[in-house]
Amino acid sequence: MILQIDESWYQELNLGQVYQVTPVSGGDINLAFAVESDQGKYFLKVQPSNQASFFNHEKEGLDLINTVANAPRVIKIGTFKNCGYLIQRFVDFGAGSQYDLGQLVAKLHQKHAPKFGLDHDVLNAKNPKINQWQSNWSDFYIDQRLNVLVKLVKEKGYWNNYRQKLFMNYKDMIVRYYQKNPVVPSLLHGDLWNGNVGFEKNHQPILFDPDVFYGNREMDIAMTLLFGGFTDEFYQGYNSIYPLSHGWQQRMIWYQVYYLLAHLNLFGETYGPSLETALERSLNE
Incomplete structure (x- = not known):
């Protein structure tokens, strides 16, 4: 879709x-623009x-992260010409x-709550999150x-009896x-x-596009290991602040099950064999 950002x-x-x-x-779901003005440079996402309200959860996430770590600062969200939009400060990336x-x-993970969840569900995503x-x-x-x-992958036909058997045993093990x-x-x-981490020009690490x-x-750590891009130094730095519990390496596959299930829902049967392998490994390690 072509959207003209004009004087209005x-x-x-x-x-x-x-x-x-x-x-x-700006990703696969938003239009995105760099806006340069006499007040500075900004990043504009448009839906x-x-x-x-489409951007409420993203703003909430960035604001929460900024209480203990570093993320882009949200300037404003709004609705204009039947479009939702979010403005944040522009990040010039470096090394x-x-x-x-x-x-x-690690500092992010040291921010705790009494229970698991969030104040609201996230239902406007392709992988909905129930956060009670x-x-x-x-x-x-x-x-x-x-x-x-x-439930979603069953409705799309990406399930079978073998996956169901593995899944039931996997859930029992988790409990x-x-x-x-x-x-x-x-x-x-x-x-x-x-793709959701980087470094500013002053070398400060920064997190963006949170959920x-x-x-x-261990769910976040498992994601870092699923698609690569994080070196041994990352885990050394993490453990220097907030050491992971004994046996964490073996539990990583448990949570990669979730992310592979999410990719199965998003992208189809191409992720089915990887999900089966992850379930099998979870039960055997």
Whole structure:
């Protein structure tokens, strides 16, 4: 879709005298622009045929992360010409230390809550998140993450008896383990792959595009290992601030099950074999 950011938009955004607006890459669900004005440089995301409320969760996540770590600062969200939009400060990227990035994520995870979840569900995503507060991690993870996605992939025909058998055994294992090994709810980024982290020009690590909730911090760590892009220094930096519990390496595959299930729902059967392998490994390690 082609969207013209014209002078009527300039007045709505209220960013001073606008010199230039340039389309940039903004992911697969939003239009995105770099806006340069006499007040500075900004990043504008636009969601056509939607409302400002589309960006409520993203703003909430960035604001929460900024209480303890570093993320782009949200200037404003709004609705204009039947489009929802979000403005944040523009990040000029540079290089930095993976060790420092690991420490930043550890500081994020040190922000705790009494229960697992969030104040609201996230239902406007292709992988919906049910965030009702729960005291028990396995209840939250199974009922409000796994079962939600399994229902969707069944409806799309990406399920079979073998996957169902593995899945039932996997859920039983999760329940048994966390009955004996409770965890503290941590603020999670929620989508911590290498495309959602970076470094500013001053080398400071920064996190963006979050999908926050309070959960088991090993979920974020598992995501970093699923698609690569994080070095050994990242985990060393993390553990220097907030050491992971004994056996965490073996549990990573448990949470990669969730992310592979999410990809199965989004992209289809191409992720089916990887999901089966992850379920098998979870039960054998």
